[in-house]
Amino acid sequence: MSDISTFYPTDEERRLSALHALDLLDSEPEKAFDALVGLAAQRFDCPVSLITLVDRDRQWIKAKVGIECTQTGRDVAFCDYAIRGDDAFVVTDAANDPRFADNPLVAGQVGIRFYAGAPIRVSDAYGTHAIGALCIVDTKPRTLCAAQIAALMHMASIAEALIAARGTALEAVSIAESAQRQSRVLRRQERVFGQAERLAKIGSWRLELASQTLDWSDGMYRIHELDRGARPDLTAALDFYPPRDRAIASDALARTIETGEAFDIELDFVTARGRRRRMRASGELEIEQGRPAAVAGVFQDISDSYHVERKLRRSASTDEVTQIANRAEFNRVLKAALRDARGGSPLVLLLIDLDDFKATNDTFGHLAGDDVLRAVGQRLNAPFLKDSFAARLGGDEFALLLTDPELVADAPAVIAQLLEQLGAPVELSEVLLPVSGTIGSASPGPSVDTFRELMHAADMALYAAKRARRGTAQPFASPTAMAV
Template structure:
């Protein structure tokens, strides 16, 4: 992640100037977190098995952290960052053990903090001349040395490609809004290139628009009509345009417009949208005020169909929160859901129970029937914990053969003994390989939440103690496994 770079590193001044220009064009340095970048680093950490993943942007003298999976500083001096070397070399950088690398082993963050593994992929965008320059990295770090599997590094490279696509989409949108707000002089100067601009709009699925404040009328470019599913033609009125938004989005869009007009400020919104032929899409609208003689006369902006990017973002978020084998929540998602459930229980004084589950006999199945049979047990367990009778309780795989269920529904919390018995019943999973059948079962410990549970750890520890007692009661009937 971060360490002192050797003094022998030198920068190509021309390339560095062009690279800095490409980065500045993104207007991302020091900006607030954004969901799509947060989802990318979460997925990178999940796929490479590292707790810390970061998306970094490298400026002239500083490194800016745009997204990270763990708490920490959001800016660093550029000369102290592994990522600087990744940007300079413009290639995937992997350090299996920082203590074995003479360039970095004396770094304070190696000797004091304990960073032992680093893998980073460069993120490239086009500079003003159209040459792709590395402006940042998508990287993962660990406190233990390791040798990354080639498939993990390939996954990191693929995620870096997705990050580059998001950066390029932002660059295109910012460029489009700049073009849209330059006024009549720019329109005249670009008249000969009108056809090229229209083609670029279609490729980027972006159109430009202008809302006259005094008249309340709209002017759309051709591609805004296309996004709406309308033929290019009659100038639309604002109230007609609002009908394309679902009822749950319409108020939000109207309030955003009213606020921008009242305060004379830019705005950027993203929301659901329904085309003239009934297709559900996702759109983004951005606008700046047009000022004439010190008075705002219009809002001028761009309108973009971001359906594909939004679908990708949702897919990344689902992937980052889901255990790939069982299809239920992973540990990170479970921790967030349990924390939220505890806050609801405190605020609303509603019941909350946590069920911890440890699979009995799972190791024996793995050893006797093979890992394929073990995976079948885990998948079937995940399916059993997703059944409707659990009334939308949140189920998660929190370890190798450890599961948890967050129970809030009153119908379930009224009979905890019955809930435990039913869970143990559905967790009896038979598997058969080559005529040999073995059955996995589950020990269940269910703890209730009260004011003594000050933290997530307190609550989990209480449930773990109950689970351990349940397993001790089964000594002699099932193999005992450590409860962790």
Template sequence: MPDNQREVLRQKALAEIALLDTPPEREFDVLAKLAQRMLGTGMSSITLIAPERQWFKARCGPLAPETARAQAFCPVVVETEAPLTVADARHDPRFAESPFVTGAPNIRYYAGVPVRVQGPDGGLVTIGTLCVLDQQPREPTATDLEVLEELASVAEALIEARAVALRAAKATEEHRLTVERLERERRQFKQAERMADMGSYRYDIEKQITAWSDGVFAIHELPVSGGVPNSELMNYFPEPDRTTFVAAVLRTLDTGEPFEMDADFVTAKGNARRVRCSCEIELAKGKPVALIGLIQDITERHDLEQRLRHQARTDDLTQLANRAEFHRVLDARLREARAADGEVAVLLIDLDGFKGVNDVLGHAAGDAVLRRVADRLRASCDDGCLPARLGGDEFAVVMSADLDRVGLDRKVRRLLHDLEIVVEGHGQIARVTGTIGIAWSSAASQDRDVLLRQADSALYDAKRSRKGTAQTYQVVADHRHVS
């Protein structure tokens, strides 16, 4: 391996053990002192080699805490990755001019061995030395390096133990932080559940057991301590939403496609709710192991939407359908009629004498008349009919699709009778009747605008003929005919 790569690897290993520039530690100090005593030298050190300096983790004798790396002895051991002995540095060309020889600490004798650690790639990397030094020259003995190598093995074990302890402490701290983060996220999720009226669930496919978050228990109005009522889960969904929900779950199990749906819901305390449910597959090693999802109480939102929808479709004074809703329903009935080759009948109703009520008895009396008309229209209409107020004193009815012309004739006669209203107040009497124009969609080619124009034409023909009556629009031989 090139020297520059070896140096990069060495500095990376040194950084990973986090030993450089750490406070003194008794175990390393004792080891350095033991080397000094066993070899009888004036100085000793455990040295780590940084890029520009050598730093002593432990030292005995007149050694500075760190020195420059250039012209020092220990870097040679690290770079060659081999033991080094120097009997008299003054006569060694590598060190004779070294400031550590010509000046303090006046080194003459040096003996050092590599200190290695396990590197990032698993191999051993030399990061420093264990060495002894003396101000007097001496001939190295065979046992000098053996002693140092044995003591270096102890130093390496100390470094490894310290690194393991640091890694364990780091892992412990990371675990603590992870636990804190998870607990914080759990609290935040519970807060989010409460704020959103939401909860999560998990259904274990193999065990056929469901687990709920606290939010789901709250939606069901059940105590968390009671556990999940696994055998009763579907009972909270009334029909037809129960069947729809089960079918959606089975489809998800079969296809893996998630779903989301809104459903009616009844809590354990019998309270009606509206909930939104989502569901998807949880995979482990590519196999389905669970169904997971959310359930949210959307009752308030649903009720608000229903109220807003009702307001958008309803006449405020009479609580009948308004013009927009009348047109929406009529369009739907015409589509059904086209598909089934059927017919739709429409009644347009105009009140006669209504202006006199407002003029003689006041607008409050007029509003009361409009409400009475609405009540009588509702009473005369079965489930298939839709009565509506188009505006002012104009009303309309989309008749039931299964009503034939004979049945419609009977209903219209009864309705004309019901629309005869006498109003009294302030010594005054006013009379209101209704005139009705009738049109069938077959004569209008199932076109809404044409159908309403025909009903309107029949209405005004009836008014011109006699107020308080009804006429039906007919087409005979390409000419309009009202009867």
């Protein structure tokens, strides 16, 4: 490959300075970044997803899924191209791209064929700098639509927010810890600390063990939406948490006092104005003259990032049309249910095909077809199917997992009731759209123990039901059982 130094951005030194100031290079793995690349891999169904940082002569990997290496030379890094533009950098087939065909990551054992990376930027006094990229990689050629490229850019924006929050939080925590040890430093830096608290949505606290006196910084009052004059005691402070989280907080505090072990937990709590928020709380023991004197720590309101992460996870596991689980989530849940079944938990798998669904699309249009799919999704969540797990596998194929002991024990009656509900027409404006489903069912057994075997058994039962008469159901009968 050619010498990439001729292509370095004109502000390369400032870019490197901004990168090194973050103290991210060669840092330990962090849950938020690992979660983001995991979600990116799920969202785009790619085997490899990375968050990279492009140093002077190397590319270092901050978070990764599907790959073991931690760094590469910058001269072979695809992400070095991604940081040079404002938009996502996409290579649909690297083997046929003259820029990358001879790249050892393409021609060698790794065998990269597809790459898409969105630049991650940070700002300092000199401007905005691209320090790395959030990217997805595959060993086969692929393309991305405009919506997928936009989603990748949005995920890179989340990475930028995580980096910014990380830097601000580290700075704020450092200030808070220093302030707790040195009251004179606290007075000199009080204004800076308050600004950092507001920016990072954090607050510091200290519990004096002898007197049980609780001291809060301004940030704590702001987070709890309390007037500065209110001075809650420990019991009143814990009352902000729902019962389950209150017990978690109390146990963590007691364990720190007893063992000296610091805690770092996430909790739900409700502000004085009744708003539900998500909080990260950390605390550590202060020792004076060999005895526990206080517990001090930091709170951070992480509601925004928490909800973004949950939304991303839901998006990655939910079918867009029906708003029930998608195929990937179904695979995960069925594998877990099979593990439970090996320990004796009940399980019946239902595979459901809608009958003549193509005719509905052809006659009434795809929007009407989507209405039918949504109606089926709702029927698979009917109250009589309590605690059952419904998923759309694709097209007109659905699945339902029965795990409730009563439902499993009475599976034939449950399936009959479900067939009746599936056969009810779907009302669209003044038109009744016909709909019905055919069901094949199977349960784990001596010859049906794995994911593949259970799916195959239910599929065989479904095929038998279709062959007999559409709109009916058949349970799987093993060859052994039929022979008997």
